[in-house]
Amino acid sequence: MLATTTTANNGVNVGALLGAREALAQVPEAAQFRWRTTCTWMNGTHSHSTVQSFFGLGGEQSHKARFSFDADHPELFAAEDNGPTPVEYVLVGLGACLTAGIAAVAQHRNIQLRSVSATIEGSMDIQGILGMDRDVRNGFDGIKVTFKIDADATPDEIRALVAQSQKRSAVYDILTNPTDVIVEVN
Amino acid sequence: MLATTTTANNGVNVGALLGAREALAQVPEAAQFRWRTTCTWMNGTHSHSTVQSFFGLGGEQSHKARFSFDADHPELFAAEDNGPTPVEYVLVGLGACLTAGIAAVAQHRNIQLRSVSATIEGSMDIQGILGMDRDVRNGFDGIKVTFKIDADATPDEIRALVAQSQKRSAVYDILTNPTDVIVEVN
Numbered sequence: 001m002l003a004t005t006t007t008a009n010n011g012v013n014v015g016a017l018l019g020a021r022e023a024l025a026q027v028p029e030a031a032q033f034r035w036r037t038t039c040t041w042m043n044g045t046h047s048h049s050t051v052q053s054f055f056g057l058g059g060e061q062s063h064k065a066r067f068s069f070d071a072d073h074p075e076l077f078a079a080e081d082n083g084p085t086p087v088e089y090v091l092v093g094l095g096a097c098l099t100a101g102i103a104a105v106a107q108h109r110n111i112q113l114r115s116v117s118a119t120i121e122g123s124m125d126i127q128g129i130l131g132m133d134r135d136v137r138n139g140f141d142g143i144k145v146t147f148k149i150d151a152d153a154t155p156d157e158i159r160a161l162v163a164q165s166q167k168r169s170a171v172y173d174i175l176t177n178p179t180d181v182i183v184e185v186n
Numbered sequence: 187m188l189a190t191t192t193t194a195n196n197g198v199n200v201g202a203l204l205g206a207r208e209a210l211a212q213v214p215e216a217a218q219f220r221w222r223t224t225c226t227w228m229n230g231t232h233s234h235s236t237v238q239s240f241f242g243l244g245g246e247q248s249h250k251a252r253f254s255f256d257a258d259h260p261e262l263f264a265a266e267d268n269g270p271t272p273v274e275y276v277l278v279g280l281g282a283c284l285t286a287g288i289a290a291v292a293q294h295r296n297i298q299l300r301s302v303s304a305t306i307e308g309s310m311d312i313q314g315i316l317g318m319d320r321d322v323r324n325g326f327d328g329i330k331v332t333f334k335i336d337a338d339a340t341p342d343e344i345r346a347l348v349a350q351s352q353k354r355s356a357v358y359d360i361l362t363n364p365t366d367v368i369v370e371v372n
Binding site: 010011012013016017020021024025028031032033034035036037038039040041043044045046047049051054056057061063064065067069071072073074075076077078079081083084085086087088089090091092093094095096097098099100102103104113115116117118119120121122123124125126127128129130131132137138139140141142143144145146147148149155158159162166168169170171172173174175176177178179180181182183184185186 | 196197198199202203206207210211214217218219220221222223224225226227229230231232233235237240242243247249250251253255257258259260261262263264265267269270271272273274275276277278279280281282283284285286288289290299301302303304305306307308309310311312313314315316317318323324325326327328329330331332333334335341344345348352354355356357358359360361362363364365366367368369370371372
């Protein structure tokens with residue numbers, strides 16, 4: 001009887017990523033990236049942000065398109081609700097980062113994914129941002145991410161995929177560890 | 187000679203926010219909010235997220251519309267660049283949060299804003315996420331926000347606006363301080 005070898009295809013080019021790793025090992029300064037957005041105040045709590053250029057591999061780079069985002073506060077804060085709140089954008093980043101990581105790790109482990117979905121929920125006591133109680137922080141007091149994954153793998157293998165994605169996730173790191181943020185006025 | 191009192195209008199209903207603060211002081215449990223997104227894997231590193239429902243003021247709430255977001259990796263990571271990277275969404279959240287705060291604080295201080303714009307840049311050594319060097323973190327090694335503000339105010343008053351916005355910003359807090367993130371598979 002012949003063994004059949006199936007190759008998972010999750011749409012992630014792991015070969016290219018491993019090649020990049022080898023190339024960057026020779027030229028580590030090419031691994032220094034700078035990601036950017038510009039934000040313009042519209043009115044009230046409504047702002048408009050764009051994402052297009054970034055720096056990496058030693059030079060200026062550009063996304064294929066210019067991506068635009070509106071943010072605002074909801075109507076129950078007496079605002080116009082022209083977009084998600086800023087904190088919801090952070091949750092979008094977290095879900096997207098862990099999900100991309102799951103696809104990349106599954107590809108590397110030759111596990112075929114059929115579907116991956118997640119709910120990401122951040123809890124917050126708004127007495128913080130309203131300045132009502134100085135013992136309440138402004139940000140989330142906790143975030144919970146719940147994945148539902150259908151894949152050609154055992155439950156243990158699926159949990160291991162998620163754990164490895166978490167271990168290499170940029171946004172998971174950004175949320176669970178402090179980052180220096182400098183704010184200047186020009 | 188009569189003094190003329192001008193009233194700034196930045197489109198933020200500060201009266202409503204102060205009223206909310208009084209109301210929440212009576213019913214602090216109404217200040218417990220839960221912000222959410224759902225994320226669905228599309229293919230490769232491409233995911234699709236939606237933002238609509240949230241919990242607050244003691245019940246389920248909804249944005250006026252369902253907001254949708256694509257995230258992906260850029261072509262130089264051998265991906266399709268269907269949207270910004272997850273970390274760029276985090277920067278969008280930071281810029282939007284500080285900008286909304288500046289408008290709210292300016293309104294409260296009766297300072298008329300004419301324009302507010304910012305560039306937000308996060309630097310990252312991608313040797314972290316590529317697993318090349320365990321001493322390199324996955325996330326940003328630092329973020330720099332640069333505001334340009336035109337307002338009926340002195341440079342010192344403008345700097346004070348930005349400082350107060352920073353002090354009350356949810357996303358600034360989320361980035362500069364650690365948050366517990368629980369990731370589960372259902």
